[in-house]
Amino acid sequence: MCGATRFRAEGDPLWQTTCHCRDCQRAAGADYVSWIGMPRAGVTWSGPRRTFHSSSGVTRSFCTDCGTPLSYETEDLPEETHLYAPTLDDPSVYRPTAQLYFAERVAWLEGLRELPGHTKGSKSEIV
């Protein structure tokens, strides 16, 4: 969000999915996370980033200047770094092909598309 931490991910995406698991919900403070899996060897970082163990064998990272969550790595997949798709400079390249942990999805996703959609804040036009 603040731009202090940057990453570069070279290579083709390994996979692209959303994850509805409770750990992702808590770590992102969001309904679900849109992940893009990249070859770990092609990922380089710069800026103020902190890593922490979020569960056994799992390391997540975030920008220490603004708190934006940035990555997920697990010992089970040592060749992969999972990046939060919305943190890409151009998130329009993201093409999810599946939803993981769908059984753990938040209840309010059902029917969300039927709610009024404002172009911006709550005082703006409904489209």
Ligand SMILES: [Zn+2]
């Ligand atoms: Zn997850």
Ligand SMILES: [Zn+2]
């Ligand atoms: Zn930041």
